[in-house]
Every structure is written in structure tokens, then in C-alpha cells.
Amino acid sequence: IRKGFPEVIFCGGKTPQQVKEIAFNMYKNGSDVLGTRASHEHFEAVRELLEKAVYYETARIISIRNTPPRKTKGIIGVVAAGTSDLAVAEEAAVTAELMGNTVKRFYDVGVAGLHRLLDKIEEIRECRVIIAIAGMEGALPTVLGGLVGSPIIAVPTSVGYGANFHGLSALLAMLNSCASGVSVVNIDNGFGAAYSASLINKIGEEGK
Amino acid sequence: IRKGFPEVIFCGGKTPQQVKEIAFNMYKNGSDVLGTRASHEHFEAVRELLEKAVYYETARIISIRNTPPRKTKGIIGVVAAGTSDLAVAEEAAVTAELMGNTVKRFYDVGVAGLHRLLDKIEEIRECRVIIAIAGMEGALPTVLGGLVGSPIIAVPTSVGYGANFHGLSALLAMLNSCASGVSVVNIDNGFGAAYSASLINKIGEEGK
Amino acid sequence: IRKGFPEVIFCGGKTPQQVKEIAFNMYKNGSDVLGTRASHEHFEAVRELLEKAVYYETARIISIRNTPPRKTKGIIGVVAAGTSDLAVAEEAAVTAELMGNTVKRFYDVGVAGLHRLLDKIEEIRECRVIIAIAGMEGALPTVLGGLVGSPIIAVPTSVGYGANFHGLSALLAMLNSCASGVSVVNIDNGFGAAYSASLINKIGEEGK
Amino acid sequence: IRKGFPEVIFCGGKTPQQVKEIAFNMYKNGSDVLGTRASHEHFEAVRELLEKAVYYETARIISIRNTPPRKTKGIIGVVAAGTSDLAVAEEAAVTAELMGNTVKRFYDVGVAGLHRLLDKIEEIRECRVIIAIAGMEGALPTVLGGLVGSPIIAVPTSVGYGANFHGLSALLAMLNSCASGVSVVNIDNGFGAAYSASLINKIGEEGK
Amino acid sequence: IRKGFPEVIFCGGKTPQQVKEIAFNMYKNGSDVLGTRASHEHFEAVRELLEKAVYYETARIISIRNTPPRKTKGIIGVVAAGTSDLAVAEEAAVTAELMGNTVKRFYDVGVAGLHRLLDKIEEIRECRVIIAIAGMEGALPTVLGGLVGSPIIAVPTSVGYGANFHGLSALLAMLNSCASGVSVVNIDNGFGAAYSASLINKIGEEGK
Amino acid sequence: IRKGFPEVIFCGGKTPQQVKEIAFNMYKNGSDVLGTRASHEHFEAVRELLEKAVYYETARIISIRNTPPRKTKGIIGVVAAGTSDLAVAEEAAVTAELMGNTVKRFYDVGVAGLHRLLDKIEEIRECRVIIAIAGMEGALPTVLGGLVGSPIIAVPTSVGYGANFHGLSALLAMLNSCASGVSVVNIDNGFGAAYSASLINKIGEEGK
Amino acid sequence: IRKGFPEVIFCGGKTPQQVKEIAFNMYKNGSDVLGTRASHEHFEAVRELLEKAVYYETARIISIRNTPPRKTKGIIGVVAAGTSDLAVAEEAAVTAELMGNTVKRFYDVGVAGLHRLLDKIEEIRECRVIIAIAGMEGALPTVLGGLVGSPIIAVPTSVGYGANFHGLSALLAMLNSCASGVSVVNIDNGFGAAYSASLINKIGEEGK
Amino acid sequence: IRKGFPEVIFCGGKTPQQVKEIAFNMYKNGSDVLGTRASHEHFEAVRELLEKAVYYETARIISIRNTPPRKTKGIIGVVAAGTSDLAVAEEAAVTAELMGNTVKRFYDVGVAGLHRLLDKIEEIRECRVIIAIAGMEGALPTVLGGLVGSPIIAVPTSVGYGANFHGLSALLAMLNSCASGVSVVNIDNGFGAAYSASLINKIGEEGK
Numbered sequence A, B, C, D, E, F, G, H: 001i002r003k004g005f006p007e008v009i010f011c012g013g014k015t016p017q018q019v020k021e022i023a024f025n026m027y028k029n030g031s032d033v034l035g036t037r038a039s040h041e042h043f044e045a046v047r048e049l050l051e052k053a054v055y056y057e058t059a060r061i062i063s064i065r066n067t068p069p070r071k072t073k074g075i076i077g078v079v080a081a082g083t084s085d086l087a088v089a090e091e092a093a094v095t096a097e098l099m100g101n102t103v104k105r106f107y108d109v110g111v112a113g114l115h116r117l118l119d120k121i122e123e124i125r126e127c128r129v130i131i132a133i134a135g136m137e138g139a140l141p142t143v144l145g146g147l148v149g150s151p152i153i154a155v156p157t158s159v160g161y162g163a164n165f166h167g168l169s170a171l172l173a174m175l176n177s178c179a180s181g182v183s184v185v186n187i188d189n190g191f192g193a194a195y196s197a198s199l200i201n202k203i204g205e206e207g208k
């Protein structure tokens, strides 16, 4: 029912053989295919049957396309603090691109180094939707929420240790954000954030 | 920075006297004012100074306006299961209306009585954004996510008892939704859902 | 005291040698034997002594029989969402079969793709007992509970990540089901669900 | 879809006025009506319109009937430890009776006084389904599970203090029961246990 | 062993009569006395015997002094977001003052309104120690930590609802702060933060 | 201060080299030495220097003695359900023996097979102190507590899966035991239970 | 089976009328009766029928005796930190006395004021069993465990706020004590500690 | 903004290649570099480019310096219980030294062996700031807090098992310390404690 989007395989917990078969069937039915949480092994298996498959290493994403992705006028901004959150940020950014969105990345703008964030804030304000990714204390969406007027999809990451409890600290912080306009997806769910952001961005394209 | 929105007071934990003063100052500065989690006592205090104040009882909202709310072409759908979630649903619906949105309410459409939901599904599909409210097992956003193409803001409610743990069951269910396009706000946070939905709806109005 | 049921070994945390000995003793005393959570190594060890042992790979079950399983008239329906829950679903289905029940499998009927579920609903309604298996938001038993009149044993699975907390999200959702007629077993406990379903199914066979 | 059962109102969190109206509408449509978690105030309001309404105080249940309840041949046994769990036990027992079941109560048979339980065990064994209710360490369903051959629906209660965490100790104990044939409902959910037990008992009546 | 500090009574959970007696004994032994979490009732009881007792209403503190408080050169900055955290902020500020410190209050500087915080940042930088108080997402200490060079004592507050879990969200956020130089005290423990800040401030006074 | 007891090394998290050195120093100072949570590697290292070292494999204990253990008249009973709890049960039993106690083992007496427990109950009653070890629902100490008059030290084990949460279910069950005379040690802490039981047993030896 | 002990009523959650009847029946059967968690209302009701009933206010205990309590030679030491833990400490101390033990109270000896504890340590060492009661960080049993040779029953209390989580902090601290010879009962369970201590003390009296 | 401190790399979760590049860039810009949570592999990679890099094995720290560290007059005391907490203690101690502080180590002074702690207490009192490190029941900061007048930074460690829940027991104990002057950092965060302690120590150096 959501047209123009690729079909998606969650590769986590599937064998390379399973992914290969599912991807092949989807592709030969004319769909574009997107595999998330894909390892090198998954990719190797898929490439045996589908030579044009592409692997985004940091994002852990496999893409196989029948149709070239469109490019929206509206921009999805992917904002993240540091190198530790990169895998999740790239899962979000690459997913959004493969769903036809124009994406801008703003990395290394954590709240503990506020000036780097403020230096970019004008550019971030021009984005139609923002994906804000942060681990540990998860403060980035709140600070952004006070500075921009676009809807923000917040992604807590499991980066950290100790009382981080595998992402719980960032998750709770984001759900309790004192800034408005912030909604939240599951810990490490870059894909889900990109999907929601994509639906929102398309509202602006089409005027719906 | 977010124009056309009223200024908001969270009345919970404030005295009637405090709310009255804050509301008065905002209003005389030309703002529209919206008070959430407001009791009758809060309202009585505010009305002493501001006669045109209006109280939405089920929604627990006070509104005082300098400017009449606009009406968007795009619709925000507020979908909820039963009478128990009504307070949260109305907090979302009234907030969205006071922020200038056209709102449609779809109540009594819980997933345990699927036919009532399916009967309304065409109408729900026409909404540009959907706010899905559910307590207990929190399944409504997931079922909706598989049936509609609009972005969904999910609101878990604290309705329930025992292993509900004051809304934790619905919160976790929504964060783990196997449907895509769902993002989540805090337990019972009808206001926050309406705010995010409102930002998204405006993208469609303006084409941004 | 529960006649006609095989004796059961929980192989998890036991060495192949231990399982082999326990199985051998049970079998030579005339019992049918069922080993759950069995690895290939467990099976290899058992087969050394008991050649007729059978291994159900996906279900991780070893079966060694003195007597052929009966077949009930009443059907246990095993309903599950996707490939990720397959191991748990098969543990339930194979256990139920080895306890003498007629079993029907309904896989790939998750609530986010409601039409596949509705397509099968008449067939599911004919089952005397239903085992409903779901991970993540665990909504399947609730949706089923509103559509069928048979008792439902719900099995939360640990499939997922992040705020899934190893099955907690599905467990809480199922315990808080707003549909009636749903009771719940431990996370990933396909065996336990089959056992309860089997006791219930036999009530119908025998009229008790 | 589940015939012969009364319509149910969960009175908790509803005003007396709301309950009165819902009950009246259900009753005049020809349904039998069952109100759970009902206070004296709920009952007083209902009786104003419906004189034949009956109030079960310990069970906190209101019943208004158009048709007399049937009596099954099969027995539902309600087994509980002590006076503290009485409210939940009676919610289960009265609900089961009002759903047309023959019910036998076995109270004051906690596992710390094993002999009282063993004295009753033959009688308990004759029940077709067993509802086992326990707070604190929640051991009763496990001990019963080893002694009887009927399916057991376990109800954890919130009775206790400290590391009981409002019923969590009993809930976890029951989910982890080392006896087979035990499935679990929400903390304090006597109604839900009776509903499941009732569906199971009817399988035996009808042969289905 | 910590000279120059008043003796402290934690009034929470003590009767007015108990507090009155303890305070009287301490005072007549020559100590200055500080009562925290004191209600009006506590104060009334104490004033019966000790006329010079002073009550700080918002801070819920009783003070009775034999010696006038000193005033340090170094400043303790008490930084807080909004009116909801005022009780905790004042507990910290008044405690610090009564322990002989010069205190500056910076209220209404939450991270969702960054400009108000940045407007004050030069003044905050001049403080020798900072107490940062925040509820909900608890981001304030992290943002401050990136902007100032003084040690920060962070106080999570229980302000909020839902997934705030009575202060857990702010507590975890602060423990996981990605800024360095932040240490944390118990939820709502304004007193404890002031005590630690006071020990630190005195190091600067005395050169130790 | 506790005479006649060996010195103890907790080997978990120490290297073989570290354990070897600590053990050697203790031993040559005339102490008896007990190493818990010891792997084969720890034992091999210790034996290089101390030839008379003995390894208890199931118990994961190393013992090196200067003096032969005494034997008390009073008996410590170690009661456990099944093979899965064996490692913890043996840690308790061997520790108690090496501290000079007469120990009787009662294994395979879980509460789901009550008759095996009742068959042994007279013998268990003769023990001066009882260590009761159970995982999963942790019901054993409660059932025992109703049948015997000796103090019981309960040891929850981490045996189980899913809602067992690594021993939490058994721990909470034991802390909430409705039987009196039960106190609890940490999850899997067979050593600690034996130590406490040993102190108690010695009271009876010496009359103190 | 545990002779010489009174029969016990847990009054919490029972009506005065219920307690009165239970107490009367026990007493006229010749038992001594002990009611814990008893309010003034419980006591008033009991005294109507049983004039010799005695109420221990701080301990919240009702006692009615047919036989005078014995006095053991061995001493149970009840050690507690401060006035806040008094109710739990007295529940333990009075229970122990009514079970025939000689009890010594050591109050106001918290670990943050170590010297008061060390001043009493010789006297504490003479106790045959020690009950150690502490809230908040629950350190007292660990410090004691390093200083004395008697078995210690640790009682965590729910005294505190914030990250105390109603006694969880003290409970976990005590379960993880790095001192040996410590076992733990439920939060605030002074009664249970006294019961276990009493069983242990009697071993020394009788030589068993 | 915090001058004289090295730049810090958290190596956990970074590849050796990443650490090598980051370190090289920092160093050639004139900074001193400190890498925490560094493995041997990280060090090997760094040493390829930066020969003067030094590895502190127990502390898991890499240091590369352009400028020699200063030595403060004021002392930071690092106090820890046993060998298990050594890695965290050394992370704190080495970090503090590399930030220019004079550090004294007090190891093997756990609260269960109070005399070793009391033997050192005069020396500990002379420290300007204290870092107190403890796992399990986390009592050390509380006991120290009652004995010394300096501010204490408490570090809970994840050392332990079972109900330790990966450091939660020590964390909660420290947050609930009944001693004043204690503030807390994340579980195992020796670095963070050293950083805060260092800021405090410098207040005394400079008089600020």
C-alpha cells in the first residue's frame, strides 16, 4: 500500500541462504529490494544470484534495484553526535536515500560540543524532517527541538556502558524530551526512523 | 520559532495561582494560550482574570485565544480503542484543533473488535497523519500501520493494571511495532502526539 | 499421572552424554521420549544408542518412540507471524504432534499484514485450541482473540532487539491482552504451550 | 462470537453513571450483563434502573440476567491459598458461575501447609480445569501441576509487600513453573482466568 | 569532622514532636541546625521551643542558628530549567547558603530554550562549582559540561510522568553524560548536591 | 575471626597465575585454602606448586589442606530439585564439608514431583540446618519451610530462560516465601549458603 | 511442627473484625497469639474479646498469651542505624522476645558514624545471632560481617527516596554483601528475620 | 575550554585503525593524548605511528605526550577494596596522574575487613579529593564518608554476579549513601571519576 518504496528484508537472524532466496524472489517480481542488518556473508550470498546488488558496509544494507531512486526536493536531515553512532546513522541515511529522499548528513555535532551544532543550525533548519540519533544521555533531539521547526524522529542508540543499560538511558531521555515535536523509534532502529521520515517528507512533495 | 502555535502551559504540578499568572502574562503579550493537564481549580483561577477562557473537561485543557484557529485541508485522524483511553485521546484531539488542524475522531475501534476498525478504515486512510492511542497491549498502531500509508504517531496510555506497569506494556509494544511508519511519544502524552502530528500536517498544507 | 504423554528431557544445559543416558533409561523402561532444545550434538549422542531416534531440526526436538502417536479429531492450530518465530512455532507444533494431536500450522500471518490472517480465519476458527506465537509487539493473540471462540495459549518470543528486552515487550503485551480467552506461557516456551494445548484438546476427545 | 456468555463491563475507572448507562443498554438488548471491579457506588447506580441486579461483594461483581445460567457437568476448581487472595479468587469463581459453569472452591490450601492441600487433592483431581490463585512466591500452580492432570490457569495476585513488587514475584514464578500444563493470566485477573477456564470447560461439555 | 557545618535533621518520616526534640537538643549544645524536607507542621513544632527558627517554604528547610553563616568568595551556581524543579533547586541553594557559601541562582535556563542558557553562560562560568538540576530528559548537566570548566554536581528530579519513572530517565541520562566533569547525586537530593558542592567550594577558599 | 574455617579465594575473574600465587601464600602461612568458581585452568596452575591440591569438578572448587576437616554431629542437608542445579548444590555441599560439617545431599526432589520429596522428608527433618536450592519458580524452600522445623538458607539459581531473567524469578519467589524460617543468599551463591549454614551448625556443636 | 512458638496473624490487609475472630479462635484453642502489622484499630477490636491483649505501638504488634515467654541464654542482637528504621527493628525485636528469646537492641549505630558501632562491637560479638537492619545503601550487615563471627540475618528497609526504589537499593546491597555469613529476608520483614534468628538461637539452647 | 588536560579517546567500540588515526591527528596538533578502554591491538596500531606511546595494561590506557604532566601539591586518593576492582581503580589513578595530579593508591581496604581501612585512614584524610571504588554492595564510599572531610567521587563497578545485575547493586547503594559529600559516576567509569576529581583538585592548587 505504500507505493514507490522497496520491499524490505530484515536480515538479522536469517541465514545467507534464506536472504538470498527471499531477495531473488522479490527482485524477479519487479520490486526494488532493501536488506537491513546485512553482514558480508549475506551480501556474498545475494551477489551470487543478483550481480547488481550493492552493499553499504557501515549501514549494513544491501540494495538491489529495478528502478532508479527518485530524489525529493524536501530534505531529510540525519543528525548524529559521533563516530560511535555511525552505523545507526548510516542505516537511517542510506535507507532514506533508497526510498527516494534527498538526505543531508550532519555528523559530529553532539551536545557536549555545542558550537559545532550551532555552526550547522541554519542548514539543519532547512530540512523538512530531521532524524536525530544519540546514545548515552540522548540529549540531541531535545536541544534540536528547541532550535528548529521541523518534526524530529529521535533514534536512541545502544552505544555506552554501565547504567546505559543497552540504550535504555537514551530511550527514556528521548521519550521524556522537554522539547515538543519529537517522536521516538526503537533503540538502534535507523531503518524505522528513515521510513517514518520518508512518509513525512513525501507529504511535502505531493502536497498529498 | 514555530509560528501560529499557541503558547503552552503544563498545569500539572503548578498551583492555580501560578497558572493564572503565567496565562495572563502570555495572553496580554498577544499569544494564544493552551493549558494542558488542567483541573477545574486551574480553570476557575484563570477565568477570574480571563473571561473568555474555555475549559475542555475530558481533555483537561484550558484555551484562551486572541486569534481564531485556522483549519487545515489535511486531516489528523485520532484513533482510539475505548472509553478508558478517552482522556488521552481528547487531549490529542483538542490540542490538534487548537493548533489549527482539522481533526477526525475514530473512537471505539480497538483491535479486539476488528470489524469496527475495518468498517472505518477507508475514512482513516484519508487522513494525512494518524494519532493512534492504546493502553494495555498497545496493538492498535501496528494493526493500523499495516492498513494505511500515512505516518502514525503512537501514544501508549497508562490504562490497565498488574503487568501493565503503568503503561510500560503498551510503550514497549509500540516501540517494537513490526509495522513501519510508527513513531512513539511518552505514556499518556496526547499533547506531544498532537504537536508532532501538527508539524507534519503543516508540511502538507504549505508544501513547505 | 498424565497418561499417553512421552517423557520429556529439557536438553538445554545438559551435556550430550547426560542426555544420552537419561534418554536410554527412559526408553528401555517402555516410555516414549521427547527431548527439547536439543542440538545436533545431543542428537548424535542419542543416536549412538537408540537408532530409531528422529531429529526435528527447526524444532530442535529429538523423538524416540515405543508406541506410534495417536491422532486426535480435534485440531490444535499453531499460528505465527513470520520466519523469525519459526523455531518456537515448530517446537510447539512438533511437541503437540508427538503428544498425539492433529496439528495445523498457520505461518506468515502477522498482524501487520492483516489480510493474510483474515484469509485463513475460517480455517483457524475450526481449531479446538490455538497456540499464538509472536515476538516484538506480541499483538497476534489479541487480534485472534477477537476473531475466534477457542481458548488461546499465547507464546511470546525473544525475537527482536532494543526495547524488546529479550521478549519482555511481547510478554507484557500478551499478559495485558484486551481480548478474553488468552493465557500465556514463558518467553520462547513452545513446548509448554503445546503441553497445555494438548491437555485441553484431550478434554474434547474424551468428553473427559 | 462466543455464545451463551454475558456481556462484560470493566467498571474500574468508569463512573457509576457510565456503568449504569452501559449496563442498561446491554440488558434491554436482551443480554445478560456482568460488571467486574464494581464498587458499592457502581452497584447503587445500576440498581436504580435495574432492580434485579445482584452484587457479589467480595468478588466486586454486578450481575443482571435475562436468562438463568446453565450448569455444566464438568467442574472448574478454584484453588487458593488464604484469605488475602479471596477477592481475586471470588472474582474468578463468580465469573465462572455466571458463565454457566459448575464451580468448586478450594480455599486455604497454600503450599506452606501442604497437608491441607493433600487432603483435598482427590477432589481437585476431579475438576476438568483448575484455576490456581497465589500471591507472594506463587508456588501453588507448580505444586498442583505435579499432582493433577487437568490444565491449570494460574493467577498471580498483588498480595504481599517489599520485593513482591505488586505481584511481580508471583507472576515470574508462575511463568517459570517447572510443572507442565500451566498457563498464566495478568496479575489479579480473576476474570480472565475464569473466561479461559470457561472456554476450556465447554470443550468437554460439547465434545466440540 | 566537617567543621563549620550545621547539624542536619532529615525531617521526612519524622513526627513534628521528634523533630522539635532533636532540634532543641542540637541547638542547646551550641550547634547550628538545618532541617530538610520540613513541612509547616514541623516548623510550627520547632518554633514553639526555638523562636528564632526560620522556615524556607519552597526549599522546605528549617534553620536555627547560633552563629551567623560565613560568605565564601567562591560562588556556587545553582542552575535549573523551570518552575517544576524549583523545590529541589531551592533545597540546594538554601542548604549551600546556610553552609556558608555565596550562591547564585540561574533558573529558567532549560536546554530546550538554549538562548536563555547561552545568555547567562559567562556568569555561570565564573562559578567555582555548579549544581545542575533537571528532570525529564536531564540534559542540562551535559550541555553545561561542554560550556564550562568547573566541576558539576548533577541532580535528577522526579518531575515528569509516564516513562519518566519517577526520575529514572533523568538519573540515567546524567550518569551517562557524554560531557566530563559531571557527577551525580540521588533523585531530588538538593541537599546532597549542596553538601558536596560546599566541600569543593571550601577547597578553593582555604587553598586547603 | 571465624576460627577453623579455610581461607577462601573467589577464582572467578582472576587469572590462573593470580590464583596460584594467592593460594601458595595462604597455604604456606598454615591456612587451609578453598578456591571457588575455579576452572580446570585454575586447578592446573595451583597444582604446579601445591601437589596435594584437590579439584571438585562439579562444584568448581579447589581445596588444599594443612589440617584434616572435622566432622560435626549436626547435619547440614543440601536439598535440590534436579540436574540443572547440580553445580550450585555441589558448591554448597563441598564448601560445607570442607568447613568441617557433616553433609547429606537430597537431590532430585523438586516440588513438581512432590512424592519424591515427601519420601525423604523424615530424613531431611533430622538435619540441623537446610540449604534449599532451586531455579525457575524457586518453590522448594517454601514447601520445605512448611514441612520442617530447622532454619533454611535458600539459594536461587540462574537456571532457566525467558522470564526467568537470570535467576530473578527464583530470587523474588524466595524472598517472598509464605513459609517462615527462610532466609536467602545471592543467585547461584552456593558458597555463601554453606558459610551461613556452617556458622549455624557450629552453634549446635558447641552449644556456643 | 515448630513447638513453643505463638501462632501468627499477618494483620496487614485484614479487617479488625477478621483479626479479632482469628485471634479469638487461636487463643481459646490454647495458643499464644502474635499479630504483626497491626494498627490501633486492629488492637481495639481484639481487646474487646481478649482483655489481656498487649499492643506494642512502634513494632505494630499485638500479643495475647496463655503461657509466659521463656528466656533463652543465648542472645539475639538487633542492630539498626537510626530512628527511621525503628519500626522494622522493633518488629524484629518484639517478635524475637515473644518467641522466647533474650534480645539486645543496638540502635543508632549506622555505618556513616562508625565509632558508635565500634564502641558497641564487643557487646554485639557476644550475641549468638545478629539481625542487622538498614535502609538506603544497606551497608550495615557487610560491615558487621567483617567484625563478628555469628550468623547475620539482614533486613533491608524501604526507608529512603528516589533511587532507593522502595528498598531495592538496600536489598541488592545485602544480597551482594562481600562479607560471608549474611543471609537476607524480604524488605521490611522484621518478623521473618526474628523467626529465622529464633530457630537458630534455639539450636544453641538445646544443643539440638 | 579545560586547559592543561590531554585530549581523550574512548577506544571501546573503535577499530585499532580508527584509534590510530584519531590519536595521530590529535598528537600532531600539539595535544597530549589519552586513550581509555584500549586493548593491546589498539596500542599496537598506535605505536606504529607514534613510537613514544605508552601502554598501561591494567588501566587499559594509552598515553602519548607532548608535554610532561605537572604534579599538584594536593593529592587525589584512589581507594578500592580488592583485586577485582583493580582495572577500574587503575583507570582512575592513571587518568588522574596523566591529568597532572599527585595520586595515592589505597587498595585492598574493603569494608568487610575494616581494620585495614582504619589503619590507612589518617593517610586518606590528607587527600584533597577521594575516589572510592567498589563493586557488589558498594559500601566503601559510605563508610569513608563518615570518616573523612574531603569530597568523595564514588565509582560503582560491575564486579559480581547474580543480583549484582552488572553493577546496579553498587550504583544504587552509592546513590543512596547515608553519608554526605558523596557524588557518583557511571558504573566502571574510572575515567570520569578522575576527571571530576581533577577539576576539584585544581581548585585547591590555584585557589581559583
Ligand SMILES: Nc1ncnc2c1ncn2[C@@H]1O[C@H](COP(=O)(O)O)[C@@H](O)[C@H]1O
Pocket: A008, A009, A010, A011, A036, A037, A189, A190, A191, A192, B178, B179, B180, C082, C083, C084
Ligand atoms: N532495521 C530494522 N529494524 C526494524 N524493522 C525492520 C528493520 N529492517 C526491516 N524491518 C522491517 O522488517 C520487515 C521485513 O521483515 P522480514 O519479513 O522478517 O524480512 C520490513 O517490512 C520492515 O518493516
Ligand SMILES: Nc1ncnc2c1ncn2[C@@H]1O[C@H](COP(=O)(O)O)[C@@H](O)[C@H]1O
Pocket: B082, B083, B084, C178, C179, C180, D008, D009, D010, D011, D036, D037, D189, D190, D191, D192
Ligand atoms: N477484571 C478484568 N480484567 C481484565 N479484563 C476485564 C476484566 N473484566 C472485564 N474485562 C474485559 O473488559 C471488557 C469490557 O471492557 P469495557 O468495554 O471497557 O467495559 C470485557 O469484554 C472483558 O474482555
Ligand SMILES: Nc1ncnc2c1ncn2[C@@H]1O[C@H](COP(=O)(O)O)[C@@H](O)[C@H]1O
Pocket: E008, E009, E010, E011, E036, E037, E189, E190, E191, E192, G082, G083, G084, H178, H179, H180
Ligand atoms: N534531603 C536529604 N536527602 C538525603 N539525605 C539527607 C537529606 N537531608 C539530610 N540528609 C542526611 O540525613 C542526615 C540526618 O538524618 P537523620 O539522622 O535521620 O535526621 C544528615 O546528616 C544528612 O547526611
Ligand SMILES: Nc1ncnc2c1ncn2[C@@H]1O[C@H](COP(=O)(O)O)[C@@H](O)[C@H]1O
Pocket: F008, F009, F010, F011, F036, F037, F189, F190, F191, F192, G178, G179, G180, H082, H083, H084
Ligand atoms: N562463590 C562465592 N560467592 C561469593 N563470595 C565468595 C565466593 N567464594 C568466595 N567468596 C568470598 O570472596 C572472598 C575472597 O575474595 P577475594 O579476596 O577477591 O579472593 C572470600 O572471603 C569470600 O567471602
Ligand SMILES: [Mg+2]
Pocket: A081, A110, A111, A134, A135, A136, A137, A138, A139, A140, E178
Ligand atoms: Mg548525546
Ligand SMILES: [Mg+2]
Pocket: B081, B110, B111, B134, B135, B136, B137, B138, B139, B140, C178
Ligand atoms: Mg489495544
Ligand SMILES: [Mg+2]
Pocket: B178, C081, C110, C111, C134, C135, C136, C137, C138, C139, C140
Ligand atoms: Mg506480532
Ligand SMILES: [Mg+2]
Pocket: D081, D110, D111, D134, D135, D136, D137, D138, D139, D140, F178
Ligand atoms: Mg503460595
Ligand SMILES: [Mg+2]
Pocket: A178, E081, E110, E111, E134, E135, E136, E137, E138, E139, E140
Ligand atoms: Mg532538562
Ligand SMILES: [Mg+2]
Pocket: D178, F081, F110, F111, F134, F135, F136, F137, F138, F139, F140
Ligand atoms: Mg523448583
Ligand SMILES: [Mg+2]
Pocket: G081, G110, G111, G134, G135, G136, G137, G138, G139, G140, H178
Ligand atoms: Mg546503612
Ligand SMILES: [Mg+2]
Pocket: G178, H081, H110, H111, H134, H135, H136, H137, H138, H139, H140
Ligand atoms: Mg565494598
